[in-house]
Amino acid sequence: MLSVLNRARKSLGQIVIAGAAMVLAACVPASGPTGGGAPASGKIQVALLVPAGSGQASDEFLARQLQNAARMAASDLGGAAHVDLRVYNTAGNPAQAAAMATQAVAEGAQIILGPLTAQEANAAGVAVAASGVNVLAFSNNPDIAGNNVFILGSTFDNTANRLASYAVRSGKSKIMVVHGTDIAGQLGKSAIERGTRSAGGSIVAEGQYGLSRSEIMAAAPGIAAAAKTTGANALFLTASSDVDLPLISQLLVDNGLSPSTIQYLGLTRWDSLVEVMQLPGTQGALIALPDPALSAQYQARYQATYSETPHILSGLAYDGIAAIGALMKTAKGGPISKQALTQGAGFVGVNGIFRLRSDGTNDRGLAIAQIQGGRAVVVDPAPRSFGGPGF
Template identity: 30%
Template sequence: MHLALAALGFLLAGCAPNLPPPQAPSQQQPAAPTATVTPAPSPNLTLPAPSAEAKVALLLPLSGQNAGIGRTLLQAAEMGVFDAAGDDFSLVVRDSAAPGGPAAAVSSALQAGARLVLGPVFSTEIAPAAQAAGSVVPVISFSNDRSAARSGVFVLGLAPQAQVERVVGYAAGQQIKRFAILYPNSPYGNAVRQAYQDSVVQAGGQVVTMQAYDPAATDFITTLQSLSASYKSSGFDALMVPEGGPTLRTVASMLPGFDIPMAGPGGGPTPAGAVRLLGTALWNDSGLAREQSLAGGWFASTPPDRWTAFAQRYQQIYGVAPDPRAGVVYDAVTLAVALAKSKQGGDFSLARLTDPSGFSGVTGLFRLNTDGTVSRGLSVLEIGPGGITIRDPAPATFQTVIN
């Protein structure tokens, strides 16, 4: 196994990134991977013949303003290679922020023999990367923007729609029927709003009110007055607030003052008249356990035990906490390794990628769908005085996972 690095200026200048094997310092370390320099892509791309070695492209921003993100995600990819790959697997690393952007990075990787593209990170880079990959080489991006998904172009990030579908489905199973949402008027907020409407209808519930606010707002009095009026006139059992950080803390702390009673922690159906707070993975912050106003709130996210184990090992190896997207990158790499073992040179066909059995990773169960979206097995978590706990565990399998 090895990581092949593109012929970037900073590499030629002798500043190649340090790629030690991901082992804790106290452990015996295997030999470091070989970094090789490859020529710039030709304007007329011709794919080399398949080889016995399975080669997979990895697109990350390794220069420019997002280089820090790229380097931390590269470390997650290293972990995946050293954990799962053999000598017949090669990860061909390319800088999506280099001149020519993601299209040139993909072309260069394909010239080096890559038959699958992992990345890019950002949704705006997916289209040029996919165009360069053509209709033969699949792309598994790390974005969570479902609108960029299509056949052969997968969106592996934790999409807000999947989180909403899971928590709404669970809430409906707890006899919650009347739903409301308070959301920022932003692309993210509107994606959540649409998913919320769809999920509530699918679960047999009713969306009673939807209140939007300026994402830059700091004064929520007028918005909460309108929400309170809706509660008093129509009533609702659950309120989705797809926010995090200071805005979430501010809004949640103000709700009781507008005569919207919170359900609080505990099991069983929501008490009559009380409102169950619902959220997204933006709530996955251990500091929120200190916010009494959020106690009893539910949200969906990846299984916390798997992420915690991965994050602890990442920090032990690299000395810093991982970026939340690191688990997605690790899972993409180990999925590619699993598919590489299917046959000599790997089997990265769409039929194999979309195996209905799915895959088990540090972000839990996931399955690539033929339309480019990803199904996930998520946990429903509850915020309480003692921290974030599992309210409803993630499913154990879709059918039978491939690894």
């Protein structure tokens, strides 16, 4: 069974991986080894593909953070004694990602961690498919998952499933989907529909809007009217805190859909901006979050080690190394197999439990939080094992 135990100051916690007798111990982060050739006996050779080299400051920042998190995780596994971590720069370019993946495999990589974007991950996966080496990409795009590519990022489906399940169990089974007409809104709508069906609820109405201010203002009255006439008791929105949420939530309230009379559900991280959590239209809304206790431990440790706040994506690099470390005994000098990666009990990462699915997507254990006056308050904790509370 997966469990997380208390640890000394500055550590993430002893992470016990289901089905393995390995405990990740904290120590000073290592400085990843370099060089070519096959891995030494007893080590696992990991190729970390990061977006450095593009000339973009944001890419360099993320590349540094991903390396830092991966090295922290490798250090927890015993550093250079267990993980031969080699860094390859993709410049955020799919063709270069493919070239770097090919080079990494030629130099003995047994698994690839990264790259960052869906296009890069797809190119890298295709390039090394014949080698049997799997790719653990930082993307959350399920369209590129499958074959030898696994995505580590939390997906719309994962969030929709968790929220819909909780809502239906709480008596909010008549759900109206409210979504933007952009690609993200369309993908979110589909995920909400699947999650609602899986949870045993029903989609009773749908409302959509363009992302301009005038389009949102024009659509809001009709969305509110549909919610009332269909008897919806929950509104599941795809809106994002920094784009359409402030306006659409306010207009829905103004048109008679008070959060006190209908349950609002947010597919995205409505807690990303304190100002948004103070809006009338978000009060009482339910959102899904990574395990807050584990996330806070990671953030504090990263800050103490590297003197900067970790980007939300950096934890994916730690998760990847944690999973690889738990499975390295299965590699026996060769690639880590798909069968090993998809063992059902999963792993514990910096944001909670997660497991990789045979279709290349993932399940992540999420908490349910309610927005209350500028804070996201957990009302249903994240599970600590698959099959437990919350699943």
